[in-house]
Amino acid sequence: MGKLIWLASYPKSGNTWLRAFLHNLLRNPKEPFDINQLARFALMDSEAQWYRQLDTGAPASWTKEQVAAMRPRAQEIMTKQYPDLVFVKTHNALLEDRGTSTITMEHTAAAIYMLRNPLDVAISFADHLGISIDLAIASMANNIETDNAAEFVYEYRGSWSKHVHSWTQQPHPALHIVHYEDALADPVKVFGGVAKFLGVEPPPAR
Numbered sequence: 001m002g003k004l005i006w007l008a009s010y011p012k013s014g015n016t017w018l019r020a021f022l023h024n025l026l027r028n029p030k031e032p033f034d035i036n037q038l039a040r041f042a043l044m045d046s047e048a049q050w051y052r053q054l055d056t057g058a059p060a061s062w063t064k065e066q067v068a069a070m071r072p073r074a075q076e077i078m079t080k081q082y083p084d085l086v087f088v089k090t091h092n093a094l095l096e097d098r099g100t101s102t103i104t105m106e107h108t109a110a111a112i113y114m115l116r117n118p119l120d121v122a123i124s125f126a127d128h129l130g131i132s133i134d135l136a137i138a139s140m141a142n143n144i145e146t147d148n149a150a151e152f153v154y155e156y157r158g159s160w161s162k163h164v165h166s167w168t169q170q171p172h173p174a175l176h177i178v179h180y181e182d183a184l185a186d187p188v189k190v191f192g193g194v195a196k197f198l199g200v201e202p203p204p205a206r
Contacts, residue, residue, distance in 0.1 A: 003079060003084075003085055003086070003107060003108065003109035004075065004078060004079060004085075004086050004087075004088050004107050004108050004109060005085050005086065005087050005088070005108075005109050005110045005111065005112070005198075006088055006090055006103065006108065006110070006111035006112070007019060007022075007042055007087055007088065007089045007090070007111075007112055007114075008089075008090050008091075008092075008094070008111055008112070008113045008114070008167055009091065009113065009114035009115070009116075010091065010116075010121060010140075010157065010160050010163045010164065011091050011121075011125060011128070011157070012116070012121050012124035012125045012128055013114045013115065013116035013121055013180060014114040014116055014178070014180045014183065015089055015091075015114055016035065016038065017114075017183070018112065018114055018178065018194070019038045019041065019042045019087070019089060020033065020035055020038060021191050021194070022041070022042070022087065022194070023038060023041040023042070025191075025195060025200070025202060025206065026041075026200070027041065028206070041087065042087035042088060042089050043078055043081065043086060043087065043088045043089070044088070044089045044090075045074075045075065045078070045088050045089065045090045045092065046090075046091070046092075046146075046152045046153055046154075046155050047151065047152060047153075048148075048149075048150070048151050048152055048153055049151075050074040050075075050077050050078055051067065051070050051074050051153055053074075053077055054070045054073055054074065054077075055070065058150070059148050059149065059150060059151070059152070059153060060148050060149055060150055061148075062148055062153070064098060064145070064148070064154055065098050067148065067153045067154060068097050068098035068099065068100045069098075069099075069100060071100055071101075071102065071104070072100065072101075072104040072106075072107075075088075075103075075104045075107045076104070076107055078107070079107050085109055090102075090103070090155075091155050091157055092155050092156050092157065093156060093157055093158040093162055093163040093166040093167070094166040094167045095156065095158060095162070095166050097156040102156055108174075109174065110174040110175070110176070110197075110198075111167070111174065111175050111176070112175075112176045112177075112178060112194060112197070113167045113168060113175065113176070113177045113178065114178050114180060115164060115168065115177055115178065115179050115180065116179075116180035116181070117180070117181060118140065118160050120180075121140065121160065122136045122137050122140060123136075125139070125140065140159060140160040141159055141160070141161075142159055143157075143158050143159055143162065144157045144158065144159070145157060176193070176194065176197040178190060178193075178194060
């Protein structure tokens with residue numbers, strides 16, 4: 001049974017960029033991998049499929065209390081998908097939710113956290129949701145949690161500030177923080193640091 005490596009971020013902070021890099025680095029495909037197929041490489045913790053193995057009901061009908069209670073066992077199921085390490089995308093804050101932590105440390109090996117300037121997050125978030133920038137800013141300032149849906153369980157995000165603080169407040173050898181702006185300025189250095197954190201030492205050309 002493997003362990004989970006969390007690819008964590010507040011939405012619109014570079015998680016897709018990180019996953020695309022890791023897939024192309026570690027899988028080394030002949031052609032750049034389709035960005036819309038990244039779920040084949042990194043699992044998504046909000047996908048209802050992990051919870052359906054514990055409750056055959058309709059995900060949209062589950063209460064959030066039920067989902068929170070199932071979360072540790074759902075994450076254990078994720079560890080069984082591969083024999084070693086499993087990359088998992090999450091937008092959840094690293095907090096206790098309804099009596100259960102959003103991230104089960106027992107099943108966790110490490111985490112990479114993408115951190116982006118909130119001024120830029122607000123613009124990207126507004127465009128993604130089709131709302132005004134002012135409304136996006138207000139949303140980021142509030143404790144946000146999504147709803148259960150047909151194929152996804154809810155995400156407990158908190159505010160932007162709470163999300164960032166929850167993941168970065170305690171430095172840890174198993175936590176690697178990537179600043180989006182640094183990655184833009186010097187991608188070879190920053191993503192090389194990600195590879196080194198994972199114990200990968202590719203040739204410079206890779």
